[in-house]
Amino acid sequence: xxxxxxxxxxxxxxxxxxxxxxxxxxxxxxxxxxxxxxxxxxxxxxxxxxxxxxxxxxxxxxxxxxxxxxxxxxxxxxxxxxxxxxxxxxxxxxxxxxxxxxxxxxxxxxxxxxxxxxxxxxxxxxxxxxxxxxxxxxxxxxxxxxxxxxxxxxxxxxxxxxxx
Amino acid sequence: xxxxxxxxxxxxxxxxxxxxxxxxxxxxxxxxxxxxxxxxxxxxxxxxxxxxxxxxxxxxxxxxxxxxxxxxxxxxxxxxxxxxxxxxxxxxxxxxxxxxxxxxxxxxxxxxxxxxxxxxxxxxxxxxxxxxxxxxxxxxxxxxxxxxxxxxxxx
Numbered sequence: 257x258x259x260x261x262x263x264x265x266x267x268x269x270x271x272x273x274x275x276x277x278x279x280x281x282x283x284x285x286x287x288x289x290x291x292x293x294x295x296x297x298x299x300x301x302x303x304x305x306x307x308x309x310x311x312x313x314x315x316x317x318x319x320x321x322x323x324x325x326x327x328x329x330x331x332x333x334x335x336x337x338x339x340x341x342x343x344x345x346x347x348x349x350x351x352x353x354x355x356x357x358x359x360x361x362x363x364x365x366x367x368x369x370x371x372x373x374x375x376x377x378x379x380x381x382x383x384x385x386x387x388x389x390x391x392x393x394x395x396x397x398x399x400x401x402x403x404x405x406x407x408x409x410x411x412x413x414x415x416x417x418x419x420x
Numbered sequence: 421x422x423x424x425x426x427x428x429x430x431x432x433x434x435x436x437x438x439x440x441x442x443x444x445x446x447x448x449x450x451x452x453x454x455x456x457x458x459x460x461x462x463x464x465x466x467x468x469x470x471x472x473x474x475x476x477x478x479x480x481x482x483x484x485x486x487x488x489x490x491x492x493x494x495x496x497x498x499x500x501x502x503x504x505x506x507x508x509x510x511x512x513x514x515x516x517x518x519x520x521x522x523x524x525x526x527x528x529x530x531x532x533x534x535x536x537x538x539x540x541x542x543x544x545x546x547x548x549x550x551x552x553x554x555x556x557x558x559x560x561x562x563x564x565x566x567x568x569x570x571x572x573x574x575x
Binding site: 260261263266267270271274275276278279292295296299300303304305321346347348349351354357358361362365376380381408411412415 | 428432434435436438439443444448450451452453
């Protein structure tokens with residue numbers, strides 16, 4: 257049996273960590289609606305499996321697994337939504353003062369190959385260690401670390417000339 | 421890795437987009453809950469739903485047994501030995517299983533991470549045997565218990 261979170265506890269957790277989980281879910285799925293479905297399922301499952309507030313690493317790995325399952329089982333709906341041109345909203349909260357720089361950075365992050373972008377997301381916004389990233393993504397620790405370095409190199413090249 | 425990598429610093433300034441109100445409301449509503457009273461009632465309802473057939477089956481079996489015993493006593497008093505012999509080797513002519521009860525005993529997680537609920541189920545095997553084409557019918561009722569896995573969807 258799991259510990260039932262109080263309404264306040266649950267909402268506080270959503271406010272605190274929901275944006276990070278949603279960011280990862282959106283990177284793991286093809287549409288925003290799929291990301292929201294996966295996020296909801298993963299949050300509830302993680303809480304139940306851990307018997308209380310789950311570790312972030314468990315939630316990220318659950319999101320990843322749920323997204324893979326969804327992609328395997330629901331290709332027809334994906335195609336339909338993509339054909340309908342479902343708009344993809346911003347991944348990050350806009351900062352009025354540095355809007356242009358943030359936009360360039362966000363585009364650079366989006367342009368990374370998924371395997372590199374995933375590690376950057378889990379490291380920077382997920383606050384996971386490389387060990388946790390390795391476990392969540394099913395790769396060796398050294399691979400996770402080297403992917404992160406490659407990703408930073410890629411971002412540096414993409415943002416050459418941009419004052420950060 | 422440098423502690424002052426400008427790319428990392430810039431990335432750190434990006435804040436993931438907040439959950440929009442509609443999604444926040446949806447996720448708030450999805451809060452995990454303990455088994456509700458309604459779910460408990462569902463289990464009770466299921467048991468009650470099976471209790472009646474069980475009682476009826478037991479009643480039929482008891483009456484049949486009583487009548488057969490009565491018939492056998494009558495045969496012992498006046499029937500031919502040949503009939504008694506054939507009644508001693510009855511053949512099954514009909515068999516039906518009834519689910520009597522189903523009780524959850526625990527949850528396991530398979531290697532593929534799929535959770536399964538283990539159910540302790542009890543069956544009533546109701547069998548009719550008959551000695552010869554025109555012999556008396558004998559109804560037997562025996563119970564059987566199994567533990568079966570049921571795939572569990574988590575929401």
